Amino acid sequence: MTGHHAGTPVNGATRLYAVLGDPIAQVKAPALMNPLFARLGLDAVLVPVHARPAHLDAVVRGLRQVDNLDGMFVTVPHKVAVRRLADRCGPAVDVVGSANVLRREPDGCWLAENFDGSGFVTGLLTAGHEPKGAHVALFGTGGAGSAIAAALLDAGVDRLSAYDTDTAKLHALVARLDAHWPDRVRALTAPHPQGADIAVNATPLGLRPDDPLPFSPDSLPPGGVVADIVMEPRETPLLREAATLGHPVHHGIHMLEGQLDAYRTFFGLL
Structure with a gap:
């Protein structure tokens, strides 16, 4: 598969990832993850999503219904709030009470973890x-x-x-x-x-x-x-x-x- 570097179009088979934050202009995850997808030859793209706190529940619940969305990254100020929107939590989340990433599991549930x-x-x-x-x-x-x-x-x-x-x-x-x-x-x-x-x-x-x-x-x-x-x-x-x-x-x-x-x-x- 083709990675998404300059000149490579997003297509109907592209797997999606989103990074959620408020504000969002400062996030660096796309600049690191998209070149990583390209190096690995993966047809995937990470896009920034500006989600205000009042809209977080609706945004996350909506994104969960997008079948070609495989994961979400989470930044300021949503890391504590997003924990309750996951179906399952990894061990770090249980200790610290916050998450910075969500993954779609094979059974359709969403697993939260924190690698900060x-x-x-x-x-x-x-x-x-x-x-x-x-x-x-x-x-x-x-x-x-x-x-x-x-x-x-x-x-x-x-x-x-x-x-x-x-x-x-x-x-x-x-x-x-x-x-x-x-x-x-x-x-x-x-x-x-x-x-x-x-x-x-x-x-x-x-x-x-x-x-x-x-x-x-x-x-x-x-x-x-x-x-x-x-x-x-x-x-x-x-x-x-x-x-x-x-x-x-x-x-x-x-x-x-x-x-x-x-x-x-x-x-x-x-």
Whole structure:
């Protein structure tokens, strides 16, 4: 079969995938997945779908009825909400309470899984940032943040300090994580990453040019890594500030790149 690179038309046999988000212009998944389909010789295409929160249920239920749609990718702000629209959930979803991908099963049901966390850790390791034994400060405990928290603990971080302006969501995540990784997680009462070896922005702050910084990197020790999961712009205000202060920075695209092998296995793109 033919992949969908420049000059290759979509046709009646093309398999479809959708990525759902609000906003949607910043998503990078099509730019990575469509070349992957082409390299693998698959007649498939991933398209962005702008789904506002009020319309998410209707959009997902409608897409589920499209017989040549094999999967959905999920980004901000739908990762928690989409979990309840799946028929079955994988183990990571049960731990973190959010999903970033849905797959149509042979019986027609939809399976939800979350690779944000494993992708983030893979990206860190590929860039030479070792999480094992580190103290990590995480800002944002939504869909992506909760997945990243669990994966970092699984990767052996010594201590995870988390902050969110939604204190109920924050403390619910800390309680869930503490059940699996006792005495390694604590809630921060203010957005300050003092003493952290790695500080992670897992909020959407940075998508828009007038967003405030999710935290100030000036309280990090020398050499403290500042990571951002926002992919567009690549150089977020947070990363620019951190680089000005001399901190190593880690870009959002690494998390997505770290998920490619997991996506190939999950969707059977072999």
